[in-house]
Amino acid sequence: MTWTVQAVLEAAEAVVVKRGSGPARVDLARCLAGVLGVSRLHLLLDYERPLSEDERASYRARFQRLLDGEPLAYVMGRREFFGRSFRVTPDVLIPRPETETLVSAALEALPEAAHVFEPCTGSGCVAITLALERPDLVVTASDVSAPALGVAAENAASLGAEVEWLKGSFWQPVAGRVFGGLVANPPYVDPARPDLFDASLRFEPEAALFSPAGDPTFAYRELLAGGIDGLVIGAPVLFEAGIDTAEPLADLAERHADYGDVTRVLDIAGKCRVLRLRRCAVTG
Ligand SMILES: C[S@@+](CC[C@H](N)C(=O)[O-])C[C@H]1O[C@@H](n2cnc3c(N)ncnc32)[C@H](O)[C@@H]1O
Incomplete structure (x- = not known):
């Protein structure tokens, strides 16, 4: 045969x-x-x-x-994101369609020539897409994982994007610097809620997925706290959130004195997976 x-x-x-x-x-x-x-x-x-x-x-x-x-992206070692092919390995989260909503919202919100910080970069799909779609932006990205940063740098080289890559936790690698925008898709899956995630996640890095147990907004609180000194007044902040974390995060942001203009960005299915807010001056 x-x-x-x-x-x-x-x-x-x-x-x-x-x-x-x-x-x-x-x-x-x-x-x-x-x-x-x-x-x-x-x-x-x-x-x-x-x-x-x-x-x-x-x-x-x-x-x-x-x-x-095993997810197809790991089997093939590649995943499409925003019309480009990214290398993915088990060291990085597989880029998701909802993250394209985050990028679209960021492209719209970031001011001309802003210096934007993307912590938690993983494969670099967000930082690289911002740099390629908006050549006016200056992009700095970071991750705690050195292997992930290796994949991100490889993607940037093959796609021809200029991004500064730094290793460290949240704002630590950029301490003392001030940015004109923050874009982040941090780990937000609550390991205490196995009902909310499916079995294929077992192939992805735990550090990319999980918040501390019972505290899915942990990373956002760290990022908002760091943004008080790390963002100029008026800087847009764009966060991707989980189905179950978007509302607690919106609530957190709305009650935060240093941030305002909290907007829920809906995807094509009408679900809120992205929040846009703004670093604002504290009044009164
Ligand atoms: C949800 S993945 C996002 C990856 C990529 N930005 C995307 O949207 O596909 C989160 C990433 O955050 C990194 N990470 C986890 N904790 C971190 C921390 N404290 N500081 C910086 N990065 C962290 C993980 O290594 C992982 O690469």
């Missing part, structure tokens, strides 16, 4: 159907397209293309990882 694209995909789909669970059909095709180094459209137009023994072995290994529940 000749193992064509069609035959390989049908065999993989049959395994998933027999198991009753597994990767989505579209991911099986994306995975095969990645192995063959072609686009998914190209793959679909070339259903009769025969696979070499090496190509089949490579697909089999990746298919097994997908069956084990």
